[in-house]
Amino acid sequence: MTAGTGIPVSPFILVKGAGEMASAVAWRLYMANMRRICMLDLDQPLCVRRQVSFCTALESGEAVVEGVGAIAARDWKGIEAAWKGQSIAVVRVTDRGRIGGIAPDIVIDAILAKRNLGTGKDEAPLVIALGPGFTAGTDCHLVIETNRGHDLGRIITVGSAAPNTGIPGEIAGHTDDRVLRAPATGRFQAQCAIGDLVRRNDVIGQVAGHPVPARLDGMLRGMIRSGTAVTIGLKLGDIDPRGKREHCDTISDKARAIAGAVLEGVMRYCNQPSAAAEQC
Numbered sequence: 001m002t003a004g005t006g007i008p009v010s011p012f013i014l015v016k017g018a019g020e021m022a023s024a025v026a027w028r029l030y031m032a033n034m035r036r037i038c039m040l041d042l043d044q045p046l047c048v049r050r051q052v053s054f055c056t057a058l059e060s061g062e063a064v065v066e067g068v069g070a071i072a073a074r075d076w077k078g079i080e081a082a083w084k085g086q087s088i089a090v091v092r093v094t095d096r097g098r099i100g101g102i103a104p105d106i107v108i109d110a111i112l113a114k115r116n117l118g119t120g121k122d123e124a125p126l127v128i129a130l131g132p133g134f135t136a137g138t139d140c141h142l143v144i145e146t147n148r149g150h151d152l153g154r155i156i157t158v159g160s161a162a163p164n165t166g167i168p169g170e171i172a173g174h175t176d177d178r179v180l181r182a183p184a185t186g187r188f189q190a191q192c193a194i195g196d197l198v199r200r201n202d203v204i205g206q207v208a209g210h211p212v213p214a215r216l217d218g219m220l221r222g223m224i225r226s227g228t229a230v231t232i233g234l235k236l237g238d239i240d241p242r243g244k245r246e247h248c249d250t251i252s253d254k255a256r257a258i259a260g261a262v263l264e265g266v267m268r269y270c271n272q273p274s275a276a277a278e279q280c
Contacts, residue, residue: 011105011270015039016119018055018090019047020222021130021146022110023065024255025262026054026088030068032263038079038089038104039070040096044229048237049222051194051249057090059225066251074098106266109134112146114164126269128262132161142265144258153257155265173241178218180237182230183210190226195219195248204237212236219243 013029015022018041026037041047045055054070057063063070070088073079075098082089091099107124111117115133121140129139131146136156143156147165168179182188186208192198198214204223205212207230216239223237230236240247251259 010034010036011266012036012103013038013106013108013266014102014104014124016107016109017041017111018058018070019045019053019110019112020049020252021112021255021258022108023052023054024251024259025108025110025130026070027065027068027251028256028259028263029266030088032267034266035086036083038073038091038102040091040093043092043094044225046224046228046230046234047222048224048235049248049252050225051222052251052255054088054090058092062087063090066249076102106269108262109140126266128265130258130262132164135160141269144261144265146254146258148254152254153261155261155268168238177215178239178241179235180204180212180214180223180239182207182232182234182236183212184208185231186210186229188212188224188226188228188230188236190223192220192223194221194223195245197243198239207236214239216241217243219245219248221248 015026018039026039039054041055047053047055050056052065054063057070057072061072070090071082073082073089073091074095079089104124106126109119109129112131116139121127127140128142130144134140134143136143137158143161145151145154145161147162168175184207188205188207190205192204197219199217200214202214203211204214218239218241221238221240
């Protein structure tokens with residue numbers, strides 16, 4: 001795709017992660033007509049908001065988030081086929097070796113592990129990282145603030161994002177009680193589905209025989225895939241007290257803010273009057 005001036009704006013973008021926030025980022029970049037996007041995720045993704053996460057393509061072969069499609073790929077040929085079909089490519093981390101010596105123009109670490117799992121500033125001419133665990137200028141070029149509040153979406157060029165508080169963002173007055181967590185280590189077996197209306201104390205599922213109860217009334221907005229191996233304390237799902245079905249299938253306000261900041265960061269780089277920007 002080319003801009004109105006005829007300058008190509010389609011860098012090869014590698015996104016680490018394909019869960020909710022990573023998918024919002026990829027969606028925003030795709031909607032800005034950047035169509036060479038490849039995402040990496042685990043063989044068994046741990047995303048909760050599965051209706052808006054491209055990682056589900058690794059299970060079914062394809063996924064759609066707000067009209068944008070993604071296709072699972074196993075090698076470079078598959079990635080190029082996805083791009084040719086105007087889709088985002090999603091690859092398992094364990095298949096990355098099949099891709100060969102890829103050289104992305106931009107790397108975006110959107111794993112949101114609250115710590116750096118190995119991303120380095122030398123991976124691409126532009127490396128962007130989301131949330132705490134990274135230092136702009138040291139292990140990446142830009143850090144995006146992910147903490148709700150006044151600074152959400154702020155682009156940090158020197159330093160780090162706010163430390164992880166461990167407290168989920170507030171929705172309709174609820175924070176930690178809206179999050180479902182694994183009561184034990186084992187396999188999660190769901191007894192409800194995303195979009196179900198639940199009441200406080202309803203059993204959403206079980207882990208190793210231990211029930212997972214709802215702690216408030218609302219709609220099950222997200223839930224990890226049934227059958228997934230989990231560790232105690234892992235986030236299994238979230239309940240939205242507002243109870244609106246459309247919230248299950250659409251990108252959240254927080255994710256849109258973060259994705260918009262990433263797009264700005266990419267365009268800052270691509271619109272530099274320098275030779276480095278020629279690849280964008």
